[in-house]
Amino acid sequence: MKLADKLQRPHLAELVPYASARRSMSGGNVWLNANESPYCNSYQLDDSQLNRYPAFQSSALNQAYADYAGVEQDQVMSCRGSDEAIELLIRAFCEPARDAVVICPPTYGMYAISAQTHGAEVIEVPLLQDNWQLDMTALIARAAAAKLVFLCSPSNPLGQRLAAEDLHRVLTECPDTLVVVDEAYIEFCPQASVAQQLNQYPNLVVLRTLSKAFALAGARCGFALANSDVITVLKKVLAPYPLPDLTVQVATQALSQQGLQRLTQQVSALVTERERLTSALDPLPMRRIADSDTNFLLYAVDNAEQLIQALAGQGILIRNQSAQRNLPSCVRISIGDEAQNQALLNELNDYFGVSA
Template identity: 50%
Template sequence: MSQLVKNLLCSYVKALQPYQSARRLYSGGQDWLNANESPFANDYQLDSSKLNRYPSCQPSSVINAYASYAGVKPEETLVSRGADEGIELLVRAFCEPGKDSVLICPPTYGMYAISAQTFNVGVEQVALNDDFSLNTDAMCALVGKVKVVFICSPNNPTGTDVPAAQIEKVLNAFADSAIVVVDEAYIEFSSAQSWASKLAQYPNLVVLRTLSKAFALAGIRCGFTLASAEIIQALLKVIAPYPLPEPVAQIAAQALTDESILHIKQQIAILDQQKGKLLYNLLEMPQFEQVGDSAANFILLRAAQREGLMNYLVSQGILIRDQSKQLNLQDCLRITVGSDEQNQRLLEAIQRFYQSEQA
């Protein structure tokens, strides 16, 4: 780092450790099973006649379609560059830098903390219980001390749904003092009911959604924030002028047609079948123990010889995610459910590694 950058860089940015995304950690691989992406790639059409114009900030074709899909009103819907931008907007709109804090419940998605730290906003932590449910008593002890509460359900990386009664308790406790964000990036893989239907009941409730997972569109970076019209209007004050590129808007609108949604549901059913098969085969091996649950498109396992196994899989072009640095996830690996062929190559590689270690 040059002396100029050292002198000018914000103090809180100097200490910031960036989020280690799948692409930052590894630049190559044959089987990407470390980013919770879909193995499916669907076809879409692009109309280039509009590419010479700036896009709409909130294109009605996308807003109306997603509002209908989620069962909310268009005025309760905001579209952004992935749900990650939704997280950032909430921090920027509701937290004073150097003064306010957010609350997270590790082990959970790392961008909640990093988004806050990027804007010099504090981070309070209340660890999940041993069964990965919320420690609601400890959370409620922070009423008046935080402005935004992040709850991931289904949770990444534990794959667990947060019980509805626990979320209700937190919503009620923070009713007059904080926004409560329920991140539902993986809701399509869960049997739990979405919180989107509760927006009118809880004015401080915000729901995050994405097209990256079940809709197999991680590459277009399109996410949604669902909240009261008042909260949406506050976020529109801090969003970029043109957050959604025209090609992204076109693809998102196509993905949200009735025909496409039916196709996506069929793909989800296939992935659920593949997940059950993969989990069964892995748990047949004595070296693995399931951790958490499987209410998402990934599974979390505690693995014998974790580091050696990770290194071997990388050498074979198979990339999964090491979660062992997360709180209470020692020796844990997260595996995205891939295609049948990818899952089979993974299983064969794991078997080869443990057989070689026993030889």
Template identity: 45%
Template structure:
């Protein structure tokens, strides 16, 4: 019977390798530094009680407050179930399965490829250069048939900003051909780098945002697509009728109040201080080969024996994210910036490990990609 059910599934779904989210990977830790979450839970109280009614498709208060926060008009804002739904909506609205392609530049966020494959849309990759900047000539050469381009800046998992002039170059290449979606999930950690101010110049630009990171609401599942009104109107045609539940809209509106935004900015300042301390301490660990610059709430580092480091910390209840299977990230682990105490736990555990030759063979880590 199981074989019969599998035979009924779409072929591309049978072959699909799902995205390995932090929660799907599991673990029994007490220091969770593998999902780029804020380490402490904010406190909110529900004010809405109209659970007998369907919610608004686009909660007016949430849309208006996010528009004000982003410096846009409400007609330029779409709210969805996390930025992940925004990624999918763009594919649904603009890509013909079996004909069009999406393009992205690994190492980067894995959901671009998974979402495309789920919808039967070709995944086309142009690896980033060694400095993790865009390979513009290679992108231009690969654009035939591409309808949608994803650029993550700050990039996950590397933490670097993509050169804004390179993003402009891609936007110019894509005029009349493709939508360019700039994923700004981590933009609150470097707000000066946002491209939302470019929307007036580029009708084919979309910007993805979320409340999961700096707003400390990963469990809320609330994200935004920012674009010009005609693009938003197209996405409205393919979005679910009630994408946000009433409690989600209620809490999101509170988070986007003046007080909520001020609290978020205080939270970011604290994390940036912790990040600086963590990076300095990592550089002094014998098992660390390199610490990469970061404009986000996580740090990528290369280790002399990353599999052993990952397992040793895993066994101590400190859960990191293994990036070895990402192109160009051999030996790399990603560490979410936690509380000062959590960062100290990481450093203490790392300093107890000896420096090991990169050629030393160890068993693979427990965490697949």
């Protein structure tokens, strides 16, 4: 037995790490597998302070995001993507081998991976298959035994939002459990956000990111929004210098008036392309799983892996979601720009033998 295998924490021996889009697929020239924005925007960078450590929390960045999200600055913590916020919540509030988190699959895989890595129990309460909404009776019953409940709205990988009344009911009926609402895709349906209800619910935590609609996946900047007492605890387990100076600069500019105007334009263009792509895919032998409030679509097909490999052979990457609970042979397609989406449509028409 190798030394690392001998010394690793026992529960990690069987852990399968999260297979990110970039980790599981490479190559290609049309990337529609990671829910990234197709837009790459320019920023002005100042390198005069790169010899200094950055601030633990940038007041300018956190205030800019507070203004954008409609919350107070002391309700904001910036971190390395919302993935780090998930890790911090589990590290700060879950005792290994004793406490549990609740997830509602099919959902974002990092909730379970982060919990398992830390040694917390993962309780699954699957979404209802007839409408992909919360199983409220089961969820309320199980949440009482958990420290954290992770709810993804709009959902990844489904695309649809959770019912507002259900979110409010969980928050109300589980006052001693932190209810974490992941709003990574909220820019595509901002009216569905619960962020401005932090003062109403002491147990509410909202996760946000600049990786999707803001087109900053490479900058690794996310936010936890919560009441100040929760933020104070999270900061106890946050790294001393969580965000590089360059990331702070870029993120602050993205949240400026000019940056937010650009965000609005690009989101509008992506929604238009999403609707165009949806209509163009309707005649094909692909079954849409749910309506999308995001920058991606989820479809059931006869043979997901065969389709994915056929498209990859033409340089187009989409994502296999067949391993998700109750999603057999399903593929997720990110919305690209007009040219990328047309390239996908052309190849799908050829694959299915349909005249364009």
